[in-house]
Amino acid sequence: GMISIATQEGYGTVFTEKSYVMPDGVTGYRVTQADADSKELKLVQAFESGETVPAATPLLVKGEKRTYMLYAPNTEAAEGAVTNQENLLLGAATTGTTTAPNGQNTDDFYFYKLYYGDVDNSGVKRLGFYWGAPNGTPFISQANKAYLAVSKSKANRISGFALPGNNTTGITPMENPEKELVVYTITGIRLYPKSIAELKPGVYVVNGQKKIIR
Numbered sequence: 001g002m003i004s005i006a007t008q009e010g011y012g013t014v015f016t017e018k019s020y021v022m023p024d025g026v027t028g029y030r031v032t033q034a035d036a037d038s039k040e041l042k043l044v045q046a047f048e049s050g051e052t053v054p055a056a057t058p059l060l061v062k063g064e065k066r067t068y069m070l071y072a073p074n075t076e077a078a079e080g081a082v083t084n085q086e087n088l089l090l091g092a093a094t095t096g097t098t099t100a101p102n103g104q105n106t107d108d109f110y111f112y113k114l115y116y117g118d119v120d121n122s123g124v125k126r127l128g129f130y131w132g133a134p135n136g137t138p139f140i141s142q143a144n145k146a147y148l149a150v151s152k153s154k155a156n157r158i159s160g161f162a163l164p165g166n167n168t169t170g171i172t173p174m175e176n177p178e179k180e181l182v183v184y185t186i187t188g189i190r191l192y193p194k195s196i197a198e199l200k201p202g203v204y205v206v207n208g209q210k211k212i213i214r
Contacts, residue, residue, distance in 0.1 A: 015091025
């Protein structure tokens, strides 16, 4: 397997069905809280470089922007550390629709994916976890990626939670680590086409850049 970090800030997500050794230069974090007041996430360091990550552990990872190969641990360390600690992240080894934790009802949760959004309507885009589909409903999550599930009672209809710190991108083009097509009309209405070909002729903002469809 591998970890792909595709953001300038050096963050990505990972989930694998097999245990692995955290690559050199990469640190893994659990998301323990989604604060509805500050609209920020609380991260707790879970694994340092060289430590064994148990199978089926969803993590937010930080390192240099590149792809890292994952290697199996030696047999003595194959089980890794116990990971029954609090973590709002979930994941799957195959591409599919997001699900709620522990078999709970998906209608009771909002689902978020890692990308850039305007968390406080300030015009400044910050890296964080934002609704992957309209109204926070389940979305198609890519294989070996982690996503965030927050109960509706705690999320308070918040459409996005920024990562802690000043990871702002100003008005630079939106970079999307999950390869999602992010489209807005020129009046700021979010659209959800599966491809550019589905858009009618007009002017749109596609992944942060103005684009004319003829």
